[in-house]
Amino acid sequence: MSWSQTQRGAPPGLAPQDKAASYSRISANRFVPVCGSLQGSLRGGSLHPAATSHRHSTLISLLPLQPPRKCLARQRGSLCIRMCGIIGIYRHQGSANAELYEGLLMLQHRGQDSAGMVTTDWNRFCEHRANGLVREVWPSQSRMDKLTGSSGIGHVRYPTAGTPSAQEAQPFFVNSPLGIYLIHNGNLTNTEHLRTLLNGSHSFFNRHMRTGSDSEVLLNVLADEIHRAHQRCLTNPTCDPRNHKLEMVLEAGTTAMKLLQGAYSCICLVKGVGLVAFRDPFGIRPLVLGKRSSPSGTEYCVASEDCAFGPIGFQRVRDVRPGEMLVISESGELISRQCAVPEPPAPCIFEYIYLARPDSVLNDISVYNFQLGLGDRLADRLRQMDWDIDCVVPVPDGARPTAIQISSVLGLPYREGLVKNRYVGRTFIMPDQRTRELSVKRKLNAMPAVFSGRNVLLVDDSIVRGTTMRQIVDMVRRAGAKKVYLASASPPVRFPNVYGVDLPTRREFVACDLSEEQIREVLGADGLLYQSMSDMETVGRALNPSISHFEDSCFTGRYCTGHVDPSYLASLEASVRVKERRQPGPLREPTGNAAITA
Numbered sequence: 001m002s003w004s005q006t007q008r009g010a011p012p013g014l015a016p017q018d019k020a021a022s023y024s025r026i027s028a029n030r031f032v033p034v035c036g037s038l039q040g041s042l043r044g045g046s047l048h049p050a051a052t053s054h055r056h057s058t059l060i061s062l063l064p065l066q067p068p069r070k071c072l073a074r075q076r077g078s079l080c081i082r083m084c085g086i087i088g089i090y091r092h093q094g095s096a097n098a099e100l101y102e103g104l105l106m107l108q109h110r111g112q113d114s115a116g117m118v119t120t121d122w123n124r125f126c127e128h129r130a131n132g133l134v135r136e137v138w139p140s141q142s143r144m145d146k147l148t149g150s151s152g153i154g155h156v157r158y159p160t161a162g163t164p165s166a167q168e169a170q171p172f173f174v175n176s177p178l179g180i181y182l183i184h185n186g187n188l189t190n191t192e193h194l195r196t197l198l199n200g201s202h203s204f205f206n207r208h209m210r211t212g213s214d215s216e217v218l219l220n221v222l223a224d225e226i227h228r229a230h231q232r233c234l235t236n237p238t239c240d241p242r243n244h245k246l247e248m249v250l251e252a253g254t255t256a257m258k259l260l261q262g263a264y265s266c267i268c269l270v271k272g273v274g275l276v277a278f279r280d281p282f283g284i285r286p287l288v289l290g291k292r293s294s295p296s297g298t299e300y301c302v303a304s305e306d307c308a309f310g311p312i313g314f315q316r317v318r319d320v321r322p323g324e325m326l327v328i329s330e331s332g333e334l335i336s337r338q339c340a341v342p343e344p345p346a347p348c349i350f351e352y353i354y355l356a357r358p359d360s361v362l363n364d365i366s367v368y369n370f371q372l373g374l375g376d377r378l379a380d381r382l383r384q385m386d387w388d389i390d391c392v393v394p395v396p397d398g399a400r401p402t403a404i405q406i407s408s409v410l411g412l413p414y415r416e417g418l419v420k421n422r423y424v425g426r427t428f429i430m431p432d433q434r435t436r437e438l439s440v441k442r443k444l445n446a447m448p449a450v451f452s453g454r455n456v457l458l459v460d461d462s463i464v465r466g467t468t469m470r471q472i473v474d475m476v477r478r479a480g481a482k483k484v485y486l487a488s489a490s491p492p493v494r495f496p497n498v499y500g501v502d503l504p505t506r507r508e509f510v511a512c513d514l515s516e517e518q519i520r521e522v523l524g525a526d527g528l529l530y531q532s533m534s535d536m537e538t539v540g541r542a543l544n545p546s547i548s549h550f551e552d553s554c555f556t557g558r559y560c561t562g563h564v565d566p567s568y569l570a571s572l573e574a575s576v577r578v579k580e581r582r583q584p585g586p587l588r589e590p591t592g593n594a595a596i597t598a
């Protein structure tokens with residue numbers, strides 16, 4: 001495996017005082033950065049009394065959040081939001097639609113921007129995809145009833161490439177050389193190179209792509225490679241292309257994996273072949289196989305996380321192996337082909353810290369046990385600090401298992417001091433800073449009953465931009481805490497993730513170029529303890545000794561797939577600047593914005 005180090009110097013980070021910048025509303029459409037934490041209440045357009053008296057108090061917009069129209073699904077999130085979730089179901093008979101719907105609900109935490117589904121009886125394919133949550137994309141039984149067929153695939157999206165437009169909601173489709181629908185979790189790092197190949201002499205067809213999505217490029221690479229396998233078959237007198245479709249797809253898996261760079265866990269429906277699932281040679285994003293018995297034979301489910309299996313009656317079999325392609329033929333036979341020599345596996349460590357549900361088992365590691373292990377390691381380090389702690393308080397929801405373990409190992413009371421509004425979703429991936437800050441205030445409320453007069457240890461799973469922690473420290477102090485200590489279950493996030501988690505630019509990270517002491521100061525805490533890299537890796541390796549490396553680039557800047565083109569990193573940086581320049585529009589309920597309706 002080759003490891004590359006990004007340029008540590010560029011792009012330049014912000015000065016400490018800029019990192020503490022929040023936004024003050026000075027007129028309806030104009031915001032200026034100011035130093036200090038945000039204060040104020042969202043209730044009825046009036047300030048919280050405490051806000052005006054606090055030393056850092058700053059007037060903020062008291063109007064409802066005004067997110068960019070395109071990102072509404074992300075703003076309103078009533079559930080967790082993170083990246084993309086995929087699921088495929090093969091049944092011998094009956095309808096797949098209701099089970100796909102249930103499965104997508106279980107994966108909703110991975111993506112909230114759009115959802116899509118295709119079902120088939122292997123003759124006719126029925127499709128629907130639109131912006132919104134799963135329950136908004138299929139608000140009625142009648143819309144679901146149009147998705148007929150016993151097998152199908154479903155996707156929930158959080159974009160990492162292209163735009164959040166409904167046109168880029170998945171599945172994507174090509175009809176040549178075989179009808180293929182594809183869903184993808186991950187992110188390609190050589191999309192532009194592949195696009196050039198597909199538009200140039202490398203491709204038979206000069207394939208035309210309609211969107212900026214890397215997933216559409218991935219699908220076209222696969223289709224192009226199937227076409228090549230078809231051409232090879234035509235020159236072989238013993239090969240009949242009509243009986244050779246399965247082999248062509250497996251061959252295409254092998255050749256496509258040589259071209260694709262980055263992270264990809266994919267599921268496809270291929271006409272004349274069956275349900276196809278494959279995973280990149282490093283196994284960066286998860287993909288799990290499940291099965292169940294039926295009177296007609298074994299039925300299969302493939303999904304991003306096995307938490308999707310329980311409600312629809314599948315049992316976990318195993319992870320799809322890095323570099324493996326699985327085909328469940330139209331008649332229900334399971335075929336496996338190792339398409340790429342697997343690299344040393346490098347599953348994304350952020351799945352265990354933040355992305356996946358704790359009830360999932362990924363790469364034979366229970367996410368919950370991983371988080372308990374992070375708590376064990378932090379507790380060991382906390383013993384060495386001279387902090388006088390009265391109680392341990394998690395930042396809900398992600399940090400609970402870690403905080404519970406710290407409390408139990410150190411024998412300190414565990415208290416739920418931050419009450420979460422369940423109707424506000426995940427904040428760190430929201431598209432602009434003002435929205436994230438207001439969202440934290442809407443989402444969490446500090447209880448004086450827990451904090452008043454106490455020295456508290458606040459535990460969070462990660463500190464990314466510092467938006468959450470900075471505001472929590474502030475609200476906890478206003479709730480009467482004497483000393484506020486912080487523990488992060490993961491090390492400082494310092495580098496962009498290019499494999500499907502939206503951590504796009506260095507300059508946004510609070511830890512970008514600050515020492516831990518400077519970060520503590522920016523966050524306004526009395527003490528700050530980060531998990532160490534070696535402790536975190538130890539936790540993972542103890543739970544699955546066959547994994548010697550995790551994909552941990554956001555902490556180390558080492559990209560497991562090799563050198564990442566600086567121009568690609570620069571393009572990520574530029575895309576974030578564009579996002580931030582967009583003027584917010586009014587907050588409205590989404591309309592669904594369907595792209596294609598069955």
Ligand SMILES: O=P(O)(O)OC[C@H]1O[C@H](OP(=O)(O)OP(=O)(O)O)[C@H](O)[C@@H]1O
Nearest residue numbers: 397398426427428463464465466467468
């Ligand atoms: O430093 P920041 O940029 O604020 O990001 C870090 C925070 O974001 C995530 O929470 P989030 O609110 O997204 O989801 P959760 O409710 O599942 O913890 C994470 O759990 C941290 O709390």
Ligand SMILES: NC(=O)CC[C@H](N)C(=O)O
Nearest residue numbers: 083084159160161185186
């Ligand atoms: N988060 C993801 O896995 C995103 C998949 C794909 N890169 C997209 O942007 O649609």
Ligand SMILES: [Mg+2]
Nearest residue numbers: 395396397398
């Ligand atoms: Mg959180």
